[in-house]
Amino acid sequence: MRADARRNLDKIVTAAAAVVAERGIEAPMEVIARRAGVGVGTLYRRFPDRNALIAALGDHYVHSLADALRRSEENVPDAWTALREHLTWTVDPGRGALASAMAELPDEVFLDRPDFARARGHWLEMLDALVHRAQAEGAMRPDVTTEEVLALLNLFACHPADLPAAVAARPARFLRLILDGLQATAATEPPTAPA
Amino acid sequence: MRADARRNLDKIVTAAAAVVAERGIEAPMEVIARRAGVGVGTLYRRFPDRNALIAALGDHYVHSLADALRRSEENVPDAWTALREHLTWTVDPGRGALASAMAELPDEVFLDRPDFARARGHWLEMLDALVHRAQAEGAMRPDVTTEEVLALLNLFACHPADLPAAVAARPARFLRLILDGLQATAATEPPTAPA
DNA sequence: CCCTAAGCGGAAGGCTAGATTCCGGTTGTC
């Protein structure tokens, strides 16, 4: 592969991640190309269709998800805090709707990409384990399932353009509000200080 | 207005409310017409453009919102419970994305419809008062603004199709999870019983 | 330095989905 071609490939992936984070998984191919400073033709030469591009992105993203989760678990002793830290990472602007993109992924994307599916499954398992641990440690209300936590997370993840402006502006703040409600008791840690 | 015309008008408004609740404010006109058992032509004769239809719906909805809020305040002594009851009403399936529709409303819709704007403002004021009262009563964390409560509510209100399936299936459950986090202390009322 | 194949950009063509118009055929109402 020629040097300039590789350069462009990188630019495309970077741009695609950004655009998908901002506009969701259905962002027009042309917007991505333009953002990468490249013609649509170049984009299509590299990725025969949208799914190929999304899969490339997803592969990337899912791995960093798993890494981030592992990192949180290592740095933070208690499960609840680790969970909160990880979810906050997830919601970071710039990562934006990527999590959503992963959630929305049509099945076709996974066909012929077992590695991707596996990596995603791995992350889900780790998350599930963390939730259970947090509950076992008594830091998290026990009547909430991992699936529900994910659903709550995905609330942030509908098409970015449709998010309430306030939430889009300060996702971490709102995530925090929501997570506070998942604690076993607010007494353990009183709500963030009164204004 | 001929009797059959009036009948159709009613059918259209009813159908539109249902469809908008399900598919959001941008639901195709034809879907609405079909649901009303009417041709598109009839729809357009009655409402020259989408905004006219939405405004009619909004007018309706905003008044029932205000009524519902007033009712909650009357039936329930403490502000926090009243607030929770009202928000739950809002999120009821069948009302679905109507609240969202109201949130997304482009400004044009309000032009030449000062009554509508006023009614909407009135509801917002009542809600704000209720929030302040709940906080004064010590039942709600004081660092949360009414605007934030609305944003949280609107999280349910992005295009219904984009909602995480789990949330769409049990909106009240998720609203409850979120609202629990807004309480002053979980100690006041422990989280819903362990599974 | 030159030649050639790899690369490139973006105009052109095609498609889908939905908005809107229009008019021949119906149906209340007086």
Added chain:
DNA sequence: GACAACCGGAATCTAGCCTTCCGCTTAGGG
């Protein structure tokens, strides 16, 4: 019974994207 008000929905028009294609450019081996 006559006529104006109403209907339904086919036909038309748009807008927004996807995807292909091809003439021009450029990296990089010889």
